[in-house]
Amino acid sequence: MSASIQSYILFSLVADLSLCVVLLLVWLRQRNEWQALFWAASQLALSLGTVAAYLGPDNWLRPLLTSATLTVAVGGIWAGAEYFRGTLQRKVLRPALLAGLAGWAALYAGWLAYPGSLRDSTAALLGLTMLWAGVRLSVRRSYYLPLGLILLARGGFNLLNAMYDLNLDLQFWFAYSVLIKTLTMLWVVAAVQEKIQRRHAHTLDSMTSGLLLVDHHGVVREANRVAARLLDCESAVALVGGQIGDHLSGSLRDLVADYLRDLRGAGACVPLTRNIQLHRQDGVTVPLDVMLSAYEEGRQPCCMLQLIDVSERQQKDQQLYRAAHYDQLTGTFNRSGLLQQLEHCEAPYAVLVVDLDQFQRINDCFGRAVGDQLLLQVSEGLRRQLSQGDLLARLGGNKFALVLHQRVPGSVLPQAELLAARLPRAMHANLAQHEQPVALSASIGIACQPEHGRAAGTLLDFAATAMYTVKKTGRGAFRVFDPAMNLQARDAVRIDAALRQALKAGELHLLYQPIVATADRRLRKVEALVRWHSPTLGSVPPDRFIPVAEESGLVVELGAWVLGEACRQLAAWGPAAGALAVSVNISPRQLTAPGFAAQVRQLLDSHGIAPQRLELELTERVLIDEGQHTREVLAHLSQIGVRISLDDFGTGYSSLSYLTQFRIDTLKIDRSFITDIEHCPRSTNLVTTIVRMGLSLGMELVAEGVETAAQAEALAEMGCHCLQGYVISRPVAADAVPAMVSYGA
Structure with missing residues (x-):
């Protein structure tokens, strides 16, 4: 072989090795881009095959080495194209390996028998493989098309050279080889970069929160679809390149502007979280959790702005709040909601606890549904007796509470007594079920603030104590709380002393549910x-002694x-x-x-x-x-x-x-x-x-x-x-x- 041919082959090998290095760098940079490693192995095999074909020994080793490198080259081209398309499956690797070994044996046997066919058959096989890979890549995605066309050009050239022996000038062949391999390097890098960018964009768009990356001048560098939707922008692309302030309003715009100003001044800012109502230009108000954090890009301070729509969370909060503070049947406050309202009430006011007498008989006779309808009518009747600012609550079962605010100067107690006197008549006048009137009576207890106490929970308990006193003395009446009724306090003292002794004497035991x-x-x-059986008090239920223990410490x-x-x-x-x-x-x-x-x-x-x-x-x-x-x-x-x-x-x-x-x-x-x-x-x-x-x-x-x-x-x-x-x-x-x-x- 002449020195010029050897020189051109060596120059071509340099181009091949450069392509291999670029492909390996791509794989090292993105370890999931295995097609780059497959193609690097293929190109390296081609280089070694060229050396074996032109510079190797002229004996049986030449077809052995050439057939082996050609098999690896074909397999690398096939595996790289399939992996790049996302269609390479683990289950086909073993059959492909067996097919490669069989192909290697067939090539080796054929070239031993017909040594003169080595050059043309090699070019033909490589050409067909590259044509196949080019077609596969060209029809898959738009950003695969340039790389597919490059492979089509390489494959077509190899196939024509095998069929018609083009006998090209060495300089032209070398120039073509360097050009086509350089283009291959460029388009492999470009295709991988495009694939990474699309993956990155898909990741951003799959987020449930809006994300914007903004430089210190307020220019949007990147955004996702959720951010565009929250800011009422037509697309994420429309946000990129514009000023972030143009798409914000009110307190959110001021918050971002202040953060960017601090970012330009100090160069680093601590993460910031705020809950803000975003008022969009289309008139829609969106509650947002806004998170701002600083990061560095190209040695320039930038800001990551995350927008989280909390509308659904607020709705769930409202549902839980309503469930915790309102009665589901009547829509009135429950005990928890009433106590919360009373924390903000100004004295004086009166608390009335109303319990419907023997209401269980109605449920037994007419059913629970009828009983619920009666409770709804009772709540409406009670509500009509109240003035603006007064409160109504259902404490559970057939028990209601009313809070009456002072309407005229002086004690609120006379007003509460007048209201208590007319409440039963108001309920009687509005209730009828199953074509027959239902007679209801109520036991009512009254406690006033500040006469009987100042704490809302205490007043409610005192009114309930007065109501239970009515229950014990005949029902259908009302009573005002009297401190003499408050035997509970005395009982609490007894329980506290006995419980302290019980802890020492081992009177407590545990059951397990x-x-x-x-x-x-x-x-x-x-x-x-925990359960307690006292020698003096007998069996004391937990709801009797645990509150006492809580209060006493x-x-x-x-x-x-x-x-x-x-x-x-x-x-x-x-x-x-x-x-x-x-x-x-x-x-x-x-x-x-x-x-x-x-x-x-x-x-x-x-x-x-x-x-x-x-x-x-x-x-x-x-x-x-x-x-x-x-x-x-x-x-x-x-x-x-x-x-x-x-x-x-x-x-x-x-x-x-x-x-x-x-x-x-x-x-x-x-x-x-x-x-x-x-x-x-x-x-x-x-x-x-x-x-x-x-x-x-x-x-x-x-x-x-x-x-x-x-x-x-x-x-x-x-x-x-x-x-x-x-x-x-x-x-x-x-x-x-x-x-x-x-x-x-």
């Missing part, structure tokens, strides 16, 4: 419930005993309990007591209990009224691994933001919502909303107070994870739990 999986009714965990000592006894018993069950967890109620005072988290850790360590087997039940009030200390305690408990449960969910009110700020593992849906899901679509919809919300936040859902099979079936259909209630089991003694673990509740 099973909590089972909805799907298979297997026992998942038990809730520890004894609940911290009581809660410590319950927690310690529950952990001791969980350890005592041993292997018989399997992975059973125990749930313990924790009061706000106990949670914030010094060293509580350390106490929990010490109990777990001393009894050898895995942290995830202990669940601490908190109320929503803990989250609403939480301070920094509470936040730190909950964070410490989460680090330990203890599970946190939110008890009686829905009876209070906590914004969804609280559920995202704390690690809540379990939501326990209050029994008051479960009771009506068989009969009340509103209750069903509310429970469904709570279940879906909990599932979306990755929480476990437990329904409390499940008393019928129909309720359990409805909750299973909603997707609730666990059930607790009398339909499963009443609270049981500790020695009954292992059998339930083995055989189910």
